[in-house]
Amino acid sequence: MYRLLTALMFVLPAIAATADPLPLLAGDWTGSGTAREVPEAELDAVRCRITNSYAPERLELTMSGMCVTAGRRLDLSGTIRARDDSAAISGRWSNPDGLGEVRIAGHSGEDFVAFTYSAKDPATGRQLDQNVELRLVGNGFRMRSVDRADRSVSMSDITFTR
Numbered sequence: 001m002y003r004l005l006t007a008l009m010f011v012l013p014a015i016a017a018t019a020d021p022l023p024l025l026a027g028d029w030t031g032s033g034t035a036r037e038v039p040e041a042e043l044d045a046v047r048c049r050i051t052n053s054y055a056p057e058r059l060e061l062t063m064s065g066m067c068v069t070a071g072r073r074l075d076l077s078g079t080i081r082a083r084d085d086s087a088a089i090s091g092r093w094s095n096p097d098g099l100g101e102v103r104i105a106g107h108s109g110e111d112f113v114a115f116t117y118s119a120k121d122p123a124t125g126r127q128l129d130q131n132v133e134l135r136l137v138g139n140g141f142r143m144r145s146v147d148r149a150d151r152s153v154s155m156s157d158i159t160f161t162r
Helices: 002-018
Strands: 027-035 044-055 060-069 072-082 088-095 100-108 112-120 127-137 140-147 154-161
Touching: 027 060, 027 140, 044 154, 072 100, 088 112
Parallel strands: none
Antiparallel strands: 027 044, 027 154, 044 060, 060 072, 072 088, 088 100, 100 112, 112 127, 127 140, 140 154
């Protein structure tokens, strides 16, 4: 028994270190936090509801939902696909009321998925580049994004729970 427990002490951290966080993001989530459309704007309070489903045969998380700020509703959807031979991820992110659909690329780790995207705002013509991170925290996750030109500018910070 002692040998088994000793072996598990070494094996379980190794399994966790290579674990794919995407299946843990599956489910129905509600979130609240702050967000802004452009770096110069003030942060607005935001509330979100999303449903994520995971397809293990494709190593793919599909996200669908909406967020609401004062007087505005934003529909969101996307897919994040893991590669079975590395920590690389790719996919798409869609906001039909804003940027439209953009490609994402990044990587995942034990408790996070991080990606970047670059898009031109159809309303203003302005280039928007963001770093986005989904990090597992307790029984939920936190979605944060920053402006890539000035990483001190928070674009969103939303905590999700079941």
